[in-house]
Amino acid sequence: MSATAASPRELPVMDDAVPSWRLLLTLTVAGAMAGLAVVVLYDATLPRIEGYKAGVLRAAVTEVLHAPAHADTLWLRGGALTAARPAEDEARKTERVYLGYDANGRPTGYALSVAEPGFSEQMHLLIGYDAARHELLGMKVLESKETPGIADDIQRPVFTGQFTGRRAPLAGIKSADRERAASDPSAVVMITGATISSRAVLRGINRTIEHWQPYLDAYRPEPATAPHAARADGGRN
């Protein structure tokens, strides 16, 4: 039989062909080793990372509520806010807000977490909010991966400083209309060149307030949340 007439069955087979099980084994072992290395490191560093995040959150609560005497964590359980802390597993999944008190035990405002997709990834903010007056007390960016050099301006005081005293819902205005900000209590001047990030911040804040307002209006401080019993848990509990 000539070479041109050979059927596929008769074509020469490479002697050094690697069996499929060997390829599969290589990838499986590599994947398992990679997974093991990452998980071991993750477990080893988790307490330190969570500790840092809790510290950042505590500092942010203090900043947006203007240094309250103490703060309490309120959990959203059964459609209402309560100071009773859920069990460990449930606590991680339960939505929460932080309520600040002054030295006389009077509530000064709530700190609300905001998560909103920005230009790059999810942005995490914390706002101070006076639910009775529908007024923001402050804003702090906890985590943002917006474009360095442009959209990271949302973290600078020139932008974050505008939120104090603004009424919800917020409305973004262009920098050319800056004068309007003085007369409109809801107006926030957006960042030129970072429109998507600025809009995302305002959208996230408005959405968060809209979500929490009914629960905050309905909440009445419980006896258990007396000043001596209250504290900001930094998000760990």
Next chain:
Amino acid sequence: MRCHAMPDVPGRRKPTASEDFIRGLWKENPTFVQMLGMCPTMAITNSVKNALAMGLATLVVQFGSNVFVSMFRKRIPNEVRISTYILIIATFVQIVDIGTEAIVPETHRALGAFIPLIVANCLLLGRQEAFAAVNTVWRSALDGLGMGLGFTFGLTTVGTVREILGSGSWLGFRVMPASFEPWAIMNMPPGGFFAFGLVLLSFAWWKDRQKRRAALDAAITAPPLARPILEEASV
């Protein structure tokens, strides 16, 4: 099993350890000569601090993945080598990501999305394929170290130009007079292109100058008979 194996080239001298190390620093610098890893070069060099941090993060990934790929090069079949190399690189990127978040959280915060993007830096896979897959662990470690440091040097150089012109400072310290008006564009991605072009131009000019000087010196010190030919060559 078919694995990568570098054919021996008869008559070619084996590079020394120092040559393996220095290659990435200067002669084959990833940023200025190979022009690899342009995404972080443009994106995070708006400050020297960020450039240094990104360079060092890439150095750790390059060094670690070079060592591991070289260590297992005879065990990894050719057919699945790309998947395995990417897995090794991705693992080191994840380790660096978690490590920086635990050790230097502020820097991790500043680098934002760019640490995970190291996995897509073509310099890393390029060195696995071209070097680590066909050389010993020791030589691959030196290559990884040299390339990583060369990349750090490249980013820091571009970052220096951008931070000085864009913010009037270097590593956060003010170096320009108070009257200096910062070039805002240098803090934006287009500024990365300008600064990179400026640095490349300076390097090209400097190399050309060195070449001309060498040719001139050779012409002066050459024997009289050879002089006319060399002078002609140096024109």
